[in-house]
Amino acid sequence: MSDFRQDDRYLVHVKKPIIIPGLRWWIISLIFLAAVLNYVDRQTLSALAPTIQKDLGMDDHDYANVVNIFLVAYTIAYLISGKIVDKLGTRKGTLVFVIWWSIANMLTAAAQGMRSMSSYRFLLGLGEAGIWPAASKVVSEWFPARERGLAIGFYTMGATIGATCAPYIVIPLATYPFAQSFPWLQDLLGHGTGWRLAFIVTGAVGLFWLIPWLMLYRSPRQSKNLSASELELIEEGEVAEENAPQQESWTWKQVLSFRPTWLLLIGRLITDPVWYFYQFWFAKYLSTERGVSQEQLTITWIIYAAAGVGSLLGGWWSGQLIKKGKSPVVGRMWVMLICALLVPLSPFISMVTGLTLTLTITVVTVIASLAWLINISSLVVDVVPKHSVGTVFSVVAAGSTVGGIIMNTLVASMVSGPSTKAAGFLDQTIQFIAGWLIDAVQGSGYGTWFWIMAFLHPLALILLYLGKISSYQSSKVATL
Numbered sequence: 001m002s003d004f005r006q007d008d009r010y011l012v013h014v015k016k017p018i019i020i021p022g023l024r025w026w027i028i029s030l031i032f033l034a035a036v037l038n039y040v041d042r043q044t045l046s047a048l049a050p051t052i053q054k055d056l057g058m059d060d061h062d063y064a065n066v067v068n069i070f071l072v073a074y075t076i077a078y079l080i081s082g083k084i085v086d087k088l089g090t091r092k093g094t095l096v097f098v099i100w101w102s103i104a105n106m107l108t109a110a111a112q113g114m115r116s117m118s119s120y121r122f123l124l125g126l127g128e129a130g131i132w133p134a135a136s137k138v139v140s141e142w143f144p145a146r147e148r149g150l151a152i153g154f155y156t157m158g159a160t161i162g163a164t165c166a167p168y169i170v171i172p173l174a175t176y177p178f179a180q181s182f183p184w185l186q187d188l189l190g191h192g193t194g195w196r197l198a199f200i201v202t203g204a205v206g207l208f209w210l211i212p213w214l215m216l217y218r219s220p221r222q223s224k225n226l227s228a229s230e231l232e233l234i235e236e237g238e239v240a241e242e243n244a245p246q247q248e249s250w251t252w253k254q255v256l257s258f259r260p261t262w263l264l265l266i267g268r269l270i271t272d273p274v275w276y277f278y279q280f281w282f283a284k285y286l287s288t289e290r291g292v293s294q295e296q297l298t299i300t301w302i303i304y305a306a307a308g309v310g311s312l313l314g315g316w317w318s319g320q321l322i323k324k325g326k327s328p329v330v331g332r333m334w335v336m337l338i339c340a341l342l343v344p345l346s347p348f349i350s351m352v353t354g355l356t357l358t359l360t361i362t363v364v365t366v367i368a369s370l371a372w373l374i375n376i377s378s379l380v381v382d383v384v385p386k387h388s389v390g391t392v393f394s395v396v397a398a399g400s401t402v403g404g405i406i407m408n409t410l411v412a413s414m415v416s417g418p419s420t421k422a423a424g425f426l427d428q429t430i431q432f433i434a435g436w437l438i439d440a441v442q443g444s445g446y447g448t449w450f451w452i453m454a455f456l457h458p459l460a461l462i463l464l465y466l467g468k469i470s471s472y473q474s475s476k477v478a479t480l
Helices: 023-047 049-056 060-088 090-110 114-128 131-142 145-175 183-189 193-216 228-234 252-257 259-280 282-289 295-323 328-345 347-351 355-383 386-416 425-441 446-466
Strands: 002-007 010-015
Touching: 023 049, 023 090, 023 114, 023 131, 023 145, 023 193, 023 228, 023 259, 049 060, 049 114, 049 193, 049 282, 060 090, 060 114, 060 131, 060 386, 090 114, 090 131, 090 193, 131 145, 131 355, 131 386, 145 193, 145 295, 145 328, 145 355, 183 193, 252 259, 252 386, 259 282, 259 295, 259 355, 259 386, 259 446, 282 295, 295 328, 295 355, 328 347, 328 355, 328 446, 347 355, 347 446, 355 386, 355 446, 386 425, 386 446
Parallel strands: none
Antiparallel strands: 002 010
């Protein structure tokens, strides 16, 4: 769209900016797509675990170590990525992380054994973690409080859709007879051509995502495509924070002395292992305990679809409570209470007979665990000022990956018993910290973990309640 203005001797062409209605939803749609790609890249290993383990001679302990190495990198990246996003800004910070993880995923195609696979997954973890602090900052910049839960639920659903799509994308590649149809490709990539190509293809797609991101993303006040009315909507209820004298990002001392940081960190450390289990181990559970073949593991789309439903439902539900007058934190806590009452159905997953009933119960617990995850993630945005959301979110999320590492080690010990291989540094460290617990559950099978999952969300809810998380909101702590 353009216009002309009169300038002394001739007309000067003036190009008007294009106003995009509902621009905030276009912005969060890009984050949604990034989350899809993030989880396709992450779940490629999980979906192809039986095939890759066989090709590279990896047992379940090796698989657990590879996943743990990924999560160690994730934890490290979480601790610094939020600070990077707060310093570089959302646009540049996201750019760095997407490029990093896309290339790291492509490099995984070169893995020749457990050590090289661990190295490439470590690199992947360093890049992938950054999208989530960046996404939380996008939500804090582009959405009013009553829409934040839904926005977080929407982009988190991208993660579940990515996990849903991953088996359908990578399993056909892994099982395709390249030696007969494309011998030149077999010669190029070597043994395991299919799964190696899966890593290359899924990683490369992320680089194309950067084009619309660079074209569209700016902060609301810098965007020429945002209408005045939408800017007013985005900034509703933020007068207190905008007028606060402290506008610099919090120091580490401020972040670590802020009580909700620890409440939310421990809350995610306790509860996120449930979702990690479904991502990294549930396909293996179906394979080993329920006799589901590699080709039939595409059935796991049901689990990830349920996670998508839980993401949207959790965000929408708390948003409705906020619209009815409840404070953002109280609205989230009510939804989390219902979730904490449903996740204890977990033990029945391993107790019932018949795959259909098993999956039905799993769907219910996954919906509840993701609705919980959306709301505990939204609490960070609710209680932390915008200028430090990325940093606090990343510290809180580091608790998530620590919980995931503990879960991986426990489950590996439960389903495989003691390892016959020499313990590595990570194994020795975990054994030193939680050796008594690992020894107690060793060889007990998946059923023990399903029982443990039943108590995690109620325990975390009690912690948040006793810690009085509902007494905090970002406008009150902006000048901390």
